[in-house]
Amino acid sequence: MLDRLRVRWGCPDLDRRLAEGADPSDDPLLTLRAERLVTPAERAMTAAGLERVVATAQKPQTPFSAAVPIRRGAVRGARRELLALAGDLRQLRSVRPRGVAIAERLLTDPGSPLYTAQSSDEVVSAVRTAAAWLPAYSQPERLNTRCSATQMSSTASSTAG
Numbered sequence: 001m002l003d004r005l006r007v008r009w010g011c012p013d014l015d016r017r018l019a020e021g022a023d024p025s026d027d028p029l030l031t032l033r034a035e036r037l038v039t040p041a042e043r044a045m046t047a048a049g050l051e052r053v054v055a056t057a058q059k060p061q062t063p064f065s066a067a068v069p070i071r072r073g074a075v076r077g078a079r080r081e082l083l084a085l086a087g088d089l090r091q092l093r094s095v096r097p098r099g100v101a102i103a104e105r106l107l108t109d110p111g112s113p114l115y116t117a118q119s120s121d122e123v124v125s126a127v128r129t130a131a132a133w134l135p136a137y138s139q140p141e142r143l144n145t146r147c148s149a150t151q152m153s154s155t156a157s158s159t160a161g
Contacts (some may be wrong), residue, residue, distance in 0.1 A: 012108065018101035034097035040090075043100060047086035049107040053114055054082050068115050077120020081127040088134055099134030106130065 014033040018024065024034035036042055057075035075082065085103060089095070106112045106126055113122040 015101045015104050015108070018097050019105050021098060024097060034101075037097045037100040037104065038095050043089040043095065046100060046103050046107065047089040050082050050086040050089075050103065053107065054079050054086075068110050070114050071117045071123075074117035074120045074123045075114060078123035078127060081124050081131075085127050085131050085134075088131060092135055094136035095134050096136050099130050099132070102126075102130035102133055 011033065014030055015037075017030060018034060018037070022030055024030045053070055053075055057070060057072045057079070061069065061072065089100065089103060106114055110116075113126045117123050
């Protein structure tokens with residue numbers, strides 16, 4: 001019970017570590033967080049968050065809001081990729097915690113390209129990184145619809161090193 005509370009409070013740090021490639025088996029808290037991230041409920045919440053960001057980018061900016069403002073133009077330019085990632089989060093049967101953690105951090109990290117990007121290319125690159133790390137096994141028919149194998153391996157290797 002205590003570990004589950006520590007995981008809940010430590011989510012940002014645990015998600016960062018998982019997104020950076022930490023092995024969940026190295027730490028019991030990472031293991032618990034990784035197990036939670038890959039559940040259908042958690043994946044659906046992350047997918048819904050990505051869809052909300054896309055919907056928000058289509059609307060006029062609200063002048064008074066406590067939320068960190070998204071980079072509307074950059075998000076609109078990455079709409080297709082963001083929605084594809086949301087679909088994959090919901091539809092793939094088996095996913096890796098690293099891919100879900102990367103997607104989650106897109107939403108929750110104020111330094112994420114959703115909030116800081118100067119162009120849609122930055123958002124697309126981050127989304128492709130999440131998509132490349134998401135499937136638990138090779139599913140080329142899904143991944144090739146977004147980017148070539150060369151793009152995926154170069155994106156994945158740039159985040160791994």
